[in-house]
Amino acid sequence: MRAAVIGAGIGGLTVAAALDADGHEVVIYERRDEPAAVGAGLTLFENAFAALDAVGLGDRVRKVSSDAITRMRAGQRLPSGDWLVSMPPAMVPLTRTLHRSELHRTLVEALPSDSLRLHRSAEVGRGGEPAVTVDGRLERFDLVIAADGLRSDSRTRLGLDRGVRYAGYTAWRGVTAVSMTVDEASETWGAGRIFGIVPLPDDRVYWFATESTSAGRVAEDEREAVRGRFAEWHPPILACIDATPADAVLRHDIYDLARLPASFARGRTALLGDAAHGMTPNLGQGAGQAIEDAAALVLLLRRAGRDGDVEAALERYSALRRRRTRAIWSQSRLMGKVSQASSPLGVRLRNGLLRAAPPAAAARAARRMQRWQQP
Template identity: 55%
Template sequence: MGMRVAVVGAGIGGLVLAAGLQRDGHRVRVHERHADAGTSGAGLTLFGNAFAALDAVGLGDDVRAVSGTGLAGLRAGQRRPSGRWLTVLPPEATASSRSVHRADLHRVLLARLQDGSLRTGSPVTVSGDGSPVLRTPDGEEEHDLVVAADGLRSTSRRVLGLDTGTRPAGYTAWRGVTRGPLDVGGQAGETWGRGQRFGIVPLPDGRVYWFATATTPASPESPAPPGSADEHDAVRERFATWHDPVPACVDATAREDVLRHDVHDLARPLASFVKGRTVLLGDAAHAMTPDLGQGAGQAVEDAATLVVLLRSNPGTGDGLTAALARYDHERRRRTAVLARRSRLVGAVGQLSHPLAVAVRDGVLRATPAAALARAAEQVQRWTPPAPARR
């Protein structure tokens, strides 16, 4: 009989983990503090590493069915606000990418959960000593393993004494999805200006997911507000003179559907993702800026790594201890590298001094396509952990 596992948080990583563990015969209960799970949001891009991880837990084809080829087959890279290309990514850098609306991704993952295993409107608290006991609105629950996937503002991380705090990335971000299909002329990717960026990603149904950033003073961390007409007007004004179809993307988005939030990541990498029989996963463990497009992908990698390690290290004794130790080692090493790289890309993208921008743009124009392909391959390479030697 499989283990009893509690998952705190019904985000992407938590759902992938829960579905993967249930597929392997474990008894999993997911607690989500909100009344719903993943019914809103904008779009995202998943790369080859995420699909390798999804395939490892039997979910790859489900997600492919609701996602599109994203940037693959389009001319993609970085442009100036005038529309002039700074870099064009080689086809191999985007061949594995697929775009999906967050709500569609959540829907397909929720459909893979066993009936009755998700509890919404259920705030829970982990045990500070790392024991696999949850405090729930209905009393205490005992499990063999607790996995906390409760996001950037993870209460679990703080209760476990592992928190290093968060820090502002120095910019704010807007996100939106057009109301209907929009022709992007076979071109996508990002446009980099002075302290501002705009990204375009086609979705499977022809709609366009877009995001925009602007450098802002440091501000206290705050939840993303609901969409508003004021935010629609603000982003429309900032990017009104940028190349087509940037203004058209904003115009084609409902005024109330433009979301804005200040970007934060963890102040420092955590000393551990594991305490006792409680594990941190996804943003709770390694929240990073969105500049590599790897937030969701790394949560999926976390989930698949843990599922595979538990598969090859069965039981609740020494095998579980070994699996958690290896998860901690492998995932901290990889995510720390990507978090640093992501923050650096964001800082370069948000440069605003004219001289610094000129140097940045010159370097981008001079970067060989082969170097861009190698950089993408390093980020997008993931294989399941090999079974431990016995």
């Protein structure tokens, strides 16, 4: 089968590499000059690796990631450094961390070199017919996969868009330029602010910081903006910020899909990744779900067989993936509301709830969500 993939993010690259490994011919269109590796570090859980394994990509990604986090004390802290709740290493669910650029490089390397068409913006046909328009030229395929991100133009053209929603907070991200010794992986929860510390494979540290605020604000020097907000918080927060080059600090306002599309497929065109279910980052599952989508789609097509009914496989894909991602999308939104609480009463309630939750129950709930079932 000949497939077109729109967008070379984590979702598009994963589905393209998996389709190629299954013997399909794949063309990926990416509007940027290089695959988008925006966003410093990344955490992937057991579900993402189960899905990568199912399409033969797991070991490649394991090689560029680290599970050191599972040997550390993990949990939520207060700005003073006191732990609100923590899990001993034995309870921490399987988690691996990596540089986003490494994941993109690994997935690109899994593809035939001529399949990636950079600097090419592609448009899907409005009715879901398997064709894309690139540089004014229409090209036909057997299947089109739109993995063009949260603000997917494909979703709109297919008549499946229901808008995006500002989540009420902004996020900064950075990776330290040097190795740092951290033996705990934590999120520190203050009033309307969070700071997260994630060790990476080369002992550098990926950190993220959030603040509840209105959308559209920018600072002249984003590192100074983060510094000013978190300077009084416990070590090694300030050290992480200071070890990050000022021009490498990223800032993005956080949006999710206001509502999920009624379907993830139309005709022989499928939505995949953030284009289908853009969610807030509070559960660290956006990329994981894009990877699950990719594996599910490829396995369903494999099951349909060479001359099978592609539209029926896509309908099955839509039903399965919509059910799974809808639950995670809404839990992630709820988690964002709770964790970004900023009023004194909201913060007291949130901290009380967290302290009352037995870590074993939290670990069990995380494991349930991080279980992937093959279609």
